[in-house]
Amino acid sequence: MIGKRLNLSKKTILIVFIIFKVGSLHSQSFPSPESKAVVYLCENILKVDPNLTKHKIKFMSRTTGRPSKVYDIANCISDINVLKDSIPNEQFLDSLENYHKTNTSLNEQKGIDTNCEFFKRRIGFFTKNFFAMSVYNAIQYKDSYFVEIFLVNEKMGMYKIIAIEFNEQGSVVSHCLKTIIYD
Structure with a gap:
C-alpha cells in the first residue's frame, strides 16, 4: 500500500x-514591450541619438515598477508643449495619468535581459560623465502603446526622454526624443 x-x-x-x-x-x-523597447534602443542607438554612444549608460536591467508618464509621452510626440505651458487636453491627460497610477498591473518591476554593449550595470566610482537609464512600464496612449526610457546626466544637467511607440501587435512603430537641459 x-x-x-x-x-x-x-x-x-x-x-x-x-x-x-x-x-x-x-x-x-x-518578450515584454519594455524588453522590446530596450532592445530597439540598443540596436538603433545611432538613429535615436548618436550622442549617446559617447557616454556610458548605467542600466540595472529592470523597469522602475511604475507606468510611463503620460505627460512625458504627450510632450515627446508633440501633443503638448510643457516648456510653453501649452496643454490643451489637460483634463484628459490627468485622468489617464490617474488611471495608470492606480492600475496595479502597470505598477510592478519587470526584469529585462539585454546584451547591449552600451549598457553597464556598474560604472566606476570616478566616472562622472554617464547617463543613468530608467525604463518605465508600457502604457496605452491614444491608439498605441508607449514605453518611456528616461536618461539623466547630472554632471551635464541634462535629461532625455525617449518614447518608443508600439502598435496593437507589439511591433515598434516609431520613437521620439526630447532633450531637456536644466542646469
Missing part, C-alpha cells in the same frame, strides 16, 4: 512539475 502511494505521489509531482515548466516556457516566449 505504501509503495502505491509513493508511486502515485511521484507521478503527481512529475505532472505538477511538467505543468509549471510548460507554463513558464510559454510565458517566456513573448
